[in-house]
Amino acid sequence: MEGTMKGAYLPGNSTVVFKDVAIPRPGHGQVLVKTKCCTICGSDIRAIYREHTGKGAEGYQNVIAGHEPCGQVVEEGPGIRRFKKGSRVIVYHISGCGVCHDCRMGYMISCSSPLRAAYGWQRDGGMAEYMLCDEKDLVELPPELSYTDGAQVACGFGTVYEAITKVGISGNDDVLVVGLGPVGLATLMLCKALGARKLFGIESNPLRIELANKLGLADKILKPADSNADEIKALTGGRGVERAFDASASDKGRATAIRAARQWGKIALVGEGGTVNFNPSPDIIHPQKSIYGSWVTSIWLMENLVEELVRWNLHPDALVTHRFPLEKADEAYKLMADGNCGKVAVCFDEELK
Ligand SMILES: [Zn+2]
Ligand SMILES: [Zn+2]
Numbered sequence: 001m002e003g004t005m006k007g008a009y010l011p012g013n014s015t016v017v018f019k020d021v022a023i024p025r026p027g028h029g030q031v032l033v034k035t036k037c038c039t040i041c042g043s044d045i046r047a048i049y050r051e052h053t054g055k056g057a058e059g060y061q062n063v064i065a066g067h068e069p070c071g072q073v074v075e076e077g078p079g080i081r082r083f084k085k086g087s088r089v090i091v092y093h094i095s096g097c098g099v100c101h102d103c104r105m106g107y108m109i110s111c112s113s114p115l116r117a118a119y120g121w122q123r124d125g126g127m128a129e130y131m132l133c134d135e136k137d138l139v140e141l142p143p144e145l146s147y148t149d150g151a152q153v154a155c156g157f158g159t160v161y162e163a164i165t166k167v168g169i170s171g172n173d174d175v176l177v178v179g180l181g182p183v184g185l186a187t188l189m190l191c192k193a194l195g196a197r198k199l200f201g202i203e204s205n206p207l208r209i210e211l212a213n214k215l216g217l218a219d220k221i222l223k224p225a226d227s228n229a230d231e232i233k234a235l236t237g238g239r240g241v242e243r244a245f246d247a248s249a250s251d252k253g254r255a256t257a258i259r260a261a262r263q264w265g266k267i268a269l270v271g272e273g274g275t276v277n278f279n280p281s282p283d284i285i286h287p288q289k290s291i292y293g294s295w296v297t298s299i300w301l302m303e304n305l306v307e308e309l310v311r312w313n314l315h316p317d318a319l320v321t322h323r324f325p326l327e328k329a330d331e332a333y334k335l336m337a338d339g340n341c342g343k344v345a346v347c348f349d350e351e352l353k
Pocket of ligand 1: 041042043044067068155156
């Protein structure tokens with residue numbers, strides 16, 4: 001592929017800057033992917049759109065943004081083993097060194113090498129017509145799923161699936177999800193598919209509540225309040241939920257998730273930043289509760305998730321409320337930062353419908 005393409009960069013002052021750059025050539029073990037969809041993540045907004053907050057794993061290196069990409073292989077570099085021209089692929093969004101312990105477990109998110117680079121943060125990401133990918137970072141996108149489905153698996157749904165796998169979900173469980181942004185909505189969607197008994201949400205944004213109701217994702221959605229844990233107990237025979245997730249990243253939301261869980265309950269914290277206050281003895285020690293931290297997922301669990309989505313006939317793209325062409329990426333990021341939306345996607349070709 002010859003020529004130039006436009007790429008979107010985030011200078012860190014709530015704007016998007018476009019630059020013309022050469023279309024990259026794949027080296028050994030690499031492919032060139034034609035981007036079809038790249039969704040915007042809460043972490044993009046928190047750490048690199050409004051300002052550049054992070055260092056190391058969260059440090060933005062002034063590369064093409066976009067860490068939730070999905071597309072089609074259009075050019076093969078030498079030494080490719082599995083994927084080929086025409087392959088539909090999800091990009092696991094962190095390229096690890098491949099040889100540290102965490103990479104060998106498939107958790108490139110936790111790669112401890114200085115070679116670790118996240119697409120859209122330390123190496124060019126999906127907010128451009130083409131992107132250069134290492135073959136080892138790709139997950140096959142089956143024909144049953146759209147590229148917009150796949151983009152959400154690249155980060156958000158993968159992250160949710162990891163947390164769910166850690167705490168386990170079955171028909172024995174009532175579930176509370178605090179915060180119904182895209183990650184919280186995805187949590188409800190997957191817990192429902194796994195057969196959870198009753199699903200509860202806590203959210204204040206009317207558009208997000210409406211989206212959850214439209215998709216039939218929750219039995220009841222509460223407005224955030226200090227009384228939320230008591231309300232959840234009242235809705236569950238006085239016991240509380242078996243499983244609670246925090247996707248609100250709010251201090252009070254986390255405390256609610258912990259307190260609304262029943263005895264022996266499990267709580268997963270997914271929302272990032274901030275803090276939490278709780279009283280260890282009455283809140284977790286005496287009631288025998290466990291709190292799990294969960295950060296992104298492994299590439300093998302991402303492959304499992306893709307397989308399950310097909311079996312469940314479940315489409316993550318149902319959470320996408322807004323699609324923009326690349327030229328309007330500034331509007332896309334602004335909307336996601338404002339929060340009056342479900343998932344926001346920058347789309348190309350057939351995905352821009
Ligand atoms: Zn993300
Ligand atoms: Zn590594």
